[in-house]
Amino acid sequence: LPDGDITGVTISDTEKRMAFYHNGSRSPNNLFAYDFASKDVAKLTDSLNPEIDPADLVESRVIRYKSFDGLEIPAILYQPHGATAENKVPAIVMVHGGPGGQARMPYNALVQYLANHGYAVLDVNNRGSSGYGKTFFTADDRKHGREPLWDCIEAKKYFGSLGYVDVDKVGIMGGSYGGYMVLAALAFKPEEFAAGVDIFGVSNWVRTLQSIPPYWESFRKSLYTEIGDPETDLEMLREVSPLFHADKITKPLIVLQGANDPRVIKPESDEIVEAIKKKNGVVEYVVFDNEGHGFSKKENEIRAYKAILDFLDPHLKGSKSG
Template sequence: MNPTIEREDRHGWPAQPRPDRKLPEPWTPELLTGWGHIHHHSLSPDGQQIAFVWQREGNCDLYVQSLPGSTSRRETGTSWPRRLTFDRPAQAAWTDGQPRWSPDGRSLVYAARSDIWLVDVDGQTRPRRLTDGKKGDSSPIFSPDGNHVYFVSGRGDFENLCYTTPAGDWPVALTRFDGDVSDPQPSPDGRQVAFVYHPQDDLDRWEICVVPAEGGEVRHLTGAAGVWDSQPRWSPDGTTIAFTSNRSGWVELYMLTLASGELRQVTSGAADVTGFAWSPGGRRMVMAINHNGAADLHLLQVASGELKPLRAAAGWHSLPQWSPDRHWLTVEFETPANLPDIWRVDTTTGEAHPLTGSTPPALMAAGMVEPEFTTFISSDEATIPGLLFRPPAASPAAPCPAIVYPHGGPTDEHGRYFDMVAQWLVAKGYAVLAPNYRGSTGYGLAHQHALHGNWGIADCDDMLAAADYLAGLDWVDGERLGIYGASYGSYLATLALARDDRQPRRFKCGVAKYGDCDILASWAQGDRPGREDLERQMGHPTTNRAGYHAGSPVYDVENIQAPLLILHGADDERVHPKQSEQLVEALKRHDKTFELFVYEGEGHGFLQTATLQHFYATLGRFLDWYLL
């Protein structure tokens, strides 16, 4: 299987396959790309079934699975997932959304190809398209009576709230903002819809709003400059909206009583609430709370505010959902060494077991590595957290090469998620340091906002400090260090090579996967969400031209002394492929060594099996040539 490479270019001495290198068992190209990613599950109203998205075989299709003890499982004698769609296009998990159940549990609504679709759970009929937006309809959810389907639509200049019916009637707009709406949530009585509003005139402000279910005046319940209020969730009795907010400096849980306007902060502490759900009846809540990259489950007694741990497993819990009888939860759970699956968790004991099994047996037997949490000191004596993957064979007697692996974003983090690239590199004998550099989420607003106005300064210092930290470990060979990243991580990889002023240089090679090189040009070339995210952090170019220039590695290419592998998707709208082309032209002018591959049909995140297999083969060849 060969990908369609739209453009291939190289300059200088090319990396060649090492004749003495073989893929470690069982890490074949088929295994690296053949696993499926389960995500965005939804528990049926009667607690009998789960629906979820399964990214596999080049698609992101919907599946339904009966749960142990359910009526449908007793009737069929099986709990295998049933596939409901067969042509839903693949997309990155972070851009996808949940399928949502109808109140009677007979159908699901979901988004695909910029439209809203409905499919019957029995699988007897083909999915029906409810909208024809062609501009990005997303986030569908049923009204409590099942007569309306609310969704977010980009059919105007901005994303606004609309509704249609299960019959696909002409959509009705509920908002007409010069700004974007997200996360619609109908009230339990069906009279109102809560949502998050992102004003265009203040990109660092997220508000909680409500609007009458069939149209009327919008009420802005929260809103303050620099504050992100999100995840509005109605209490079962409809009197209160719980939501998360970073107004304290961390992402905490708050409750707003609608009748009185009273706002109460529920959680406090140096950790972020990443997700939560009310119990039926509203007396308790389950929360996922992120501390040092692990999102553990906790139970909250709403009346007293008492918070108790429910399940901690050195991994990442997400999308917790209560059973109707409140005795158990469903939740998505993964670790750096275990693929995401849907688990059932007892709400009394915390005992858990998987409901799905997405990990291939060969991968389970591959001996994957759990990282250790670590910290290192960067410039200004800043402490930088991260995850360190150590190959089992590495020792002072046999030190290994190592890779610094910055994440994308920068408003993201290396949490305890499954990461195939990291595991594959460790299997090949590389140590991997995944730093949560300044600008990352999960470590408080001061850490997250450290890059505002000045991309490419503190974060680049953190990359160089990460290399120094690795070189100081007695089981790492400090003369064989590389750096690899995607998106913002790619930008940092290029920047670190350009700003490394040590002789000899820290890094022997770098890999830049669909990243920026000139952030002012990227601001002009990219899509609106990416442009607004850049403005939110760096300000408008007219107010910070010097900062945009100082943060762009293309102007320091002459300082790069290490070979660079560049990979990009030809259809990337977030970081336009012109960014890699501009970098390549600068590298050529300064007679630098590089390789470039641009893949046809790929966007901001490689999804096609052929592309991924070529990517792994190329990445391995490149790193092995320069570091092994």
């Protein structure tokens, strides 16, 4: 089997066979059966869209780089076909949600779409990501907008070490908490990235933390511990909220938002877009009237991916997408 995640392992009652799902960077979830006696593996499904040529997809690989303070940061690297020192490509630093999520190696349609259109992608597990122990997981507590962001700045520097990336054409992209990191990067490190893609990201931590519904009580407590309590940490939260520093955003930005998002409510995006427009900044805004926190409808996902590419190509390639 190629590299990837194995999940849903089930052993038969006779203990002679095992079923499991495999999800790799070039193939979505497929069901397999394994015979313990013969050690034969049988692939039972083929879930990749038949219109997609697997040869057009790229393998991912785990890399690690040193951050500003020497901390080792894991990440998943995608190198597009044809990227060489003679043919340098633009690139995207991708930031996961959470804050305590984790970038992994399974099939990622958006990343493959970007790679297929000539973008290198580095899916970063900045400090605070899960899967690397408690010390790493808590290393971002009450440091948002600073150390975790600086890990992403170092990701751009890592791109420079590869030889096939044009470091003047590196953007940053993320959803939810990753969207916050995009806004933080453009507001607090405005010269680092050439463009940003914010997918339903937090712009104002004060409002977000105050608007958590009662049925997310346990989630509220954990966020207050990790990010801050709006009752006692108001100034700190304003300091790390991009909305209050939108005047520093000078690079092009696209914002995608679900109108019915209960977690990152629509005003989070409305107000950052409005603030940038007031300063005559370059910002595009795409609202999905029938979506919440994420994309549940395929037609919206397709529309979102096309909007992202149509935005990135002029700003990172200097051309319109075809």
